[in-house]
Amino acid sequence: MNLQEFQSKTLLARYGIDVPKGRLALSGDDAQAGARALGLERSAVKAQVPAGGRGRSKGVVLVSSPEEAGAAARRLLGETLVTEQTGPAGYLVRQVLVEEAVEADRSLYLAVLIDTARAEIAILAGPEGSEDIEDKLQSGQTRIERLTLAPGGALNETEALAQRLGLDARLHSSFARLLGQLRTAFMENDATLIELNPLAITTAGTFVALDAKIVIDDNALFRHPDLVALRDDREDDGVEIAAQSHQLNYVRMDGDIGVVVNGAGLGLATLDMIRAANGRPANFMDIRTTATSIDVAHGFALLLDNPAVRSILVNVHGGGMQPCDIIADGLGIAMRRTGKARPTIVRLAGNNAEYARFRFQNFGCKVIDCPDMWGAVTRAVDEASARGESR
Amino acid sequence: MSILVDADTRVICQGMTGRAGTHYSAAMIAYGTRVVGGVRPGRGGSRHLGLPVFDTVASAKADTGANASMVFVPPENAAAAMIEAIEAEMPLVVALTERVPLQDMIRVRDALKHGTTTLIGPNSQGVLAPGVCKIGVMATGGERSGHIGILSRSASLTSEVTAQVSAAGLGQSTTVGIGGDAIHGLSMRACFELFLADPETHGVVVVGEIGGIEEEELADFIADSRPDMPVVALIVGRHAPERRRMGHSGAFIEGARNDAAGKIRALENAGVIIAESPHLVGETMQRALLIEA
Numbered sequence: 001m002n003l004q005e006f007q008s009k010t011l012l013a014r015y016g017i018d019v020p021k022g023r024l025a026l027s028g029d030d031a032q033a034g035a036r037a038l039g040l041e042r043s044a045v046k047a048q049v050p051a052g053g054r055g056r057s058k059g060v061v062l063v064s065s066p067e068e069a070g071a072a073a074r075r076l077l078g079e080t081l082v083t084e085q086t087g088p089a090g091y092l093v094r095q096v097l098v099e100e101a102v103e104a105d106r107s108l109y110l111a112v113l114i115d116t117a118r119a120e121i122a123i124l125a126g127p128e129g130s131e132d133i134e135d136k137l138q139s140g141q142t143r144i145e146r147l148t149l150a151p152g153g154a155l156n157e158t159e160a161l162a163q164r165l166g167l168d169a170r171l172h173s174s175f176a177r178l179l180g181q182l183r184t185a186f187m188e189n190d191a192t193l194i195e196l197n198p199l200a201i202t203t204a205g206t207f208v209a210l211d212a213k214i215v216i217d218d219n220a221l222f223r224h225p226d227l228v229a230l231r232d233d234r235e236d237d238g239v240e241i242a243a244q245s246h247q248l249n250y251v252r253m254d255g256d257i258g259v260v261v262n263g264a265g266l267g268l269a270t271l272d273m274i275r276a277a278n279g280r281p282a283n284f285m286d287i288r289t290t291a292t293s294i295d296v297a298h299g300f301a302l303l304l305d306n307p308a309v310r311s312i313l314v315n316v317h318g319g320g321m322q323p324c325d326i327i328a329d330g331l332g333i334a335m336r337r338t339g340k341a342r343p344t345i346v347r348l349a350g351n352n353a354e355y356a357r358f359r360f361q362n363f364g365c366k367v368i369d370c371p372d373m374w375g376a377v378t379r380a381v382d383e384a385s386a387r388g389e390s391r
Numbered sequence: 392m393s394i395l396v397d398a399d400t401r402v403i404c405q406g407m408t409g410r411a412g413t414h415y416s417a418a419m420i421a422y423g424t425r426v427v428g429g430v431r432p433g434r435g436g437s438r439h440l441g442l443p444v445f446d447t448v449a450s451a452k453a454d455t456g457a458n459a460s461m462v463f464v465p466p467e468n469a470a471a472a473m474i475e476a477i478e479a480e481m482p483l484v485v486a487l488t489e490r491v492p493l494q495d496m497i498r499v500r501d502a503l504k505h506g507t508t509t510l511i512g513p514n515s516q517g518v519l520a521p522g523v524c525k526i527g528v529m530a531t532g533g534e535r536s537g538h539i540g541i542l543s544r545s546a547s548l549t550s551e552v553t554a555q556v557s558a559a560g561l562g563q564s565t566t567v568g569i570g571g572d573a574i575h576g577l578s579m580r581a582c583f584e585l586f587l588a589d590p591e592t593h594g595v596v597v598v599g600e601i602g603g604i605e606e607e608e609l610a611d612f613i614a615d616s617r618p619d620m621p622v623v624a625l626i627v628g629r630h631a632p633e634r635r636r637m638g639h640s641g642a643f644i645e646g647a648r649n650d651a652a653g654k655i656r657a658l659e660n661a662g663v664i665i666a667e668s669p670h671l672v673g674e675t676m677q678r679a680l681l682i683e684a
Contacts, residue, residue, distance in 0.1 A: 052639070087633050111639075114493050116573035117604050119500040134639045151501040190494055195639070220492035222467055251632040263547015265571065268600055268627040269669035275630040276668055284632055289489075289528075317551045319530045320418055321411060350530035350550055373551075374670040 001216045002050040006097045007230050008212040012194075015185040017178065018208045022099030024048070025073055032070030034098045041065060042101040045072040049091035052213060053083030055131045059093070062101060069098050094234065102208050107198035108165060109133050109144070110178075112186045114193075121149040121186065123179060127165050129198025129210075147179075153187050155179055171205060178207050189227065190220030239302050246298040247291035255280025256384045258303035258312040258342070262287045262322055270315045273374065279381030282309045289322045296330025297337065304340040310387040311343045313380035315373060317350040324348045324356035332363025343368065343383040347376035392591035393520035393565040394540070394582075395483060395509065396459065400524045403451045405430045405472045406463035408439050415463065415487075415528050416440055422525040427455040448472075448479040461526050462486040462513070469513060470495035477506040485526045486512035486570070496574035503576065510576025516546040516568030519553070527568065529553070537562015539676060540586035542579060543598035544571050544605070548627065552598055552672050559673030561680070564592040571600070579605040580612045587618050594621045594680055596672060597663070601628035601651050610657035617662070621679035624658045625666040626651050 003011065009019040022043075023034035035043050043066075047059035054060050059081045061072040073096045082090035109126030125145045126133060136142040145164045147157060158176040167175055186194050193215040200208045221228050233241055243250030249264070257274055259281045261267040267286045274281050283306075285299055303309050314331070318324035327348075335341055346367045348356050360367050368383075370376035402419070406412040407429025417440055420426050428443045428451050435446030445451035448460060460481045464472045469488040476484045477499070491513045503510055511518060517527010521536040528546075533554030539561045543549040549568045556563060564586070569577055579597065586592045595618075599606040606626065613622060629651040655665055666675040 114497070114574075116493070119497050119574045121494075121497065151498075187494065190492055192493060197639070217493050219466060219490040220494065223492075253632055261547070263545070265543075265545020265548035265598070265600055265627060266551060267547070268545075268631055269548055269551075269625075271630045271632075272627055273668055273670065281630075317530060317547065317554075319550065320415055320528050349554060350533070372670065374668070 001218055001221065001227065001231060003214040003216065003230065004048045004050050004232070005046065005212060006048055006095075008214040009209065011189065011214060012185060012209060012212055015181045017181050017185070018206055019212065020100040020102050020208060020210065022097050025096050025098055026094070027077065028070040028074035031073030031096055031098045032066045035066035035069040038098075038100065040069070040098070040100050043069050044099045044101050045069050045076065046097045046099060047076050047079075047081050047093040048095040048097055049081050049086065049093060051083055051085040051091065053085045053131065054081065057081060057083040059083065073098065102200050102210060103203050104198070104200035104210070105203050107200050107210070109197045110182070110199045111193065111195040111197070112182050112191070121153065123147040123149065123161070125161060125165055131197070133197065149183065153183055155183055171201065174207060189214070190217045190223060191215060192217050239306075243285065243299055243302060246295035247288040248295065248299045249284075249286040249288065250299070250302070251284040253281045253283050255282045256308055256310040256388055257380050258282050258285070258306070258309040260285050260287065260299065260303070260312065260314045260316070260327070262316050262319070262327070266315060266317060270313070270377070273377045274313070274381065277378050277381045279377070279384060282306065287322065287327065289319070291322070291326075293326045293329035293333065296327055297333035300331050300334035301338050304334060304338045304342065309342060311345065311380045311383035313376060314344065314346045314348075315376060316348055318348065318352050318356070319350060323352035324350065325352045325359050328356035328359040328365075329363075331367070332359065332365050335365055336363065341366070343387070345370055345376050345380040345383065347371070347373055392589055393523060394585040394589050394592070395511070395518050395565060395567065396520050396524040396526060398523055400459050400483070400526075401425045401427045401455060401457045402459045402461055402526055403428045403430060403448070403455060403457040404461045404463055405448065405476065407431065407442075408434060408444065409463065412463040413440065419525050422531060423522070424524050424526065427457050448476045448481060452479055452481060457481070459483040459485065459526060461517075462488060464488060466490045466492070470499050473499045473510065473513070474502045477502045477508045477510070480507055482508065484508050484510045484576070485515060485517055486510065486576070487515060487517065487528055488512075489514045491572065493574055496572065500574060511567065512570035512575055514546065514572045514575070515570040516543070516549045518568070519563075519566045521563055529566070529568070533557055534566065535562040537564065538591055538593040539563050540589070540592040540595040541566040541598070542582045542586065542595060543568050544579065544600055545598055545627065546571055548598055548669070551669070552596060552625065555670070555673035556596060556676060559677040561673065561676060564589060573603060579609045583609055583612065587616070592620070594623070594676055596676055597622060597624040599624060599626045599654060601631055601654070602649050604649060606654040607657045610661040610663065613658075613663060614661035621676065621683050622663045623666055623672060623676045623679055624663045625669055625672050626654045626658070627669065
């Protein structure tokens with residue numbers, strides 16, 4: 001779960017980490033009043049979307065009066081912001097953060113993250129903060145220092161890190177304190193990433209997080225109901241949310257073949273095969289082992305309701321708790337309920353594959369039964385292209 | 392012969408009394424696996440599926456002589472269950488649980504450093520030595536006994552690939568689902584080394600996917616060690632849906648080395664034969680063995 005900037009900063013402030021004073025605004029008037037109430041002349045007006053790369057995409061505007069803040073907010077709100085991290089659809093800007101423009105002496109890059117390859121929590125720090133740090137790093141214009149948290153999260157060698165970053169000796173103790181605060185925030189919230197970039201060192205010699213990104217481990221949200229409450233799913237795909245509530249992992253894609261699988265690996269394999277056969281998937285739908293036939297029916301209904309879907313490919317290898325007949329029942333119920341149909345190519349293997357064929361007959365479902373995977377894929381591609389305009 | 396398990400493997404199930412634990416324990420018993428008991432704190436002294444239930448892994452191990460444990464407890468308690476088994480010095484732990492938090496897995500990996508346990512998973516489909524021992528949730532019926540090792544990061548694709556290898560007329564020494572999570576126990580490379588050391592394994596099928604660097608690590612190992620058996624790899628996710636990214640840091644750690652094309656290139660350079668499509672794994676291995684022979 002990606003927190004937005006204002007949410008990240010609120011969370012970090014609870015751990016004693018300094019952030020610029022600012023206010024969330026839903027309208028231009030709000031932004032103007034907010035800037036005035038905070039006594040800000042120079043301020044930054046920042047689009048709140050859950051992705052990075054906003055600065056380069058004009059999602060951050062520097063202004064020098066409350067009136068200008070209002071005007072900038074009016075321009076940003078209602079716009080769709082596309083950055084290199086949002087994907088082509090971008091995000092609708094519904095809120096902006098109006099924030100004090102902080103005078104910085106210099107800025108740093110600082111992040112805490114899980115290094116999955118080494119199964120460690122690592123702190124990464126760079127001597128300069130910037131939005132294009134990735135490019136600068138690749139071209140050798142800057143560097144990143146690394147510190148590994150010892151088991152249990154113990155923090156050592158902060159002094160050496162401060163030296164490597166070239167920090168003034170007077171800043172070392174406050175830098176160590178900041179790292180400690182970050183570490184605690186990271187661990188207490190099951191974060192997988194906290195990134196402060198840029199992290200300003202002010203003329204007064206304090207550290208202030210000018211931007212903050214936090215990613216929380218979705219698998220740990222059961223421990224953090226307070227964070228779940230922050231989720232703003234207005235920008236999420238309604239279909240994806242509906243599928244999620246029925247034990248289905250669903251990702252929308254832009255093709256015309258509806259894809260239903262059980263398991264992520266089998267799903268990725270199926271998408272690869274569809275592309276290899278010159279077809280285009282409309283979605284990725286993975287039935288989790290906990291899904292019931294009713295859940296599966298809801299999933300199929302989502303595909304049948306989607307006018308872009310010209311054929312449906314079901315590629316299932318039945319296991320113990322999720323045998324093939326549950327999928328067959330789900331499809332049967334969906335076709336009965338919606339009264340809709342599409343050419344549906346079914347490739348079933350594993351537990352209860354035979355019984356599933358019997359269930360299809362019982363429901364009166366017309367499906368195209370293909371015993372082999374490649375045959376099923378090519379058939380689904382053929383059926384879709386037979387029903388589409390030439391591509 | 393098989394790796395990790397054999398006819399002497401005696402299994403307990405942590406979480407046997409739950410719905411899934413009951414279902415899969417029963418299926419394992421039906422397959423012929425020597426399931427010798429279960430663990431469920433608070434239920435010690437009772438019986439389930441006709442087997443004794445214990446409060447702790449240590450007491451179950453002492454009483455039954457178990458040398459393997461299957462972890463089938465919910466995500467919130469899964470790490471504690473794995474650590475309990477590691478501390479009880481269970482030689483093999485197979486964790487099936489999905490959605491274990493990453494920070495919990497960092498603690499588990501730390502416990503592994505101080506113990507003697509081999510951990511498979513979490514989010515593993517299990518370990519299957521055809522006709523000998525099944526620990527896990529995989530569909531059976533498609534497997535057959537033979538000389539191909541299968542090592543897979545994907546749970547769902549494992550049964551598929553196993554059935555395909557059988558359909559190509561090749562049996563398996565062992566199929567191992569090492570687990571799809573970013574942080575897990577036995578690595579691809581370590582599992583490959585077990586197959587390499589097994590005289591009955593004459594070829595290995597590797598099923599990998601996008602993300603992480605394990606395929607690249609395996610490629611480096613194969614390039615160095617030049618194994619005298621064919622290795623066929625299937626890497627899925629060439630056309631995975633795009634994921635939205637938050638910050639820059641992931642790239643600093645993993646670099647560009649985790650897309651499908653990079654993994655395929657690394658393995659190919661190491662002399663691994665790439666199965667061009669998921670449906671070609673079985674016949675690719677069949678051809679590779681003929682060339683070898």
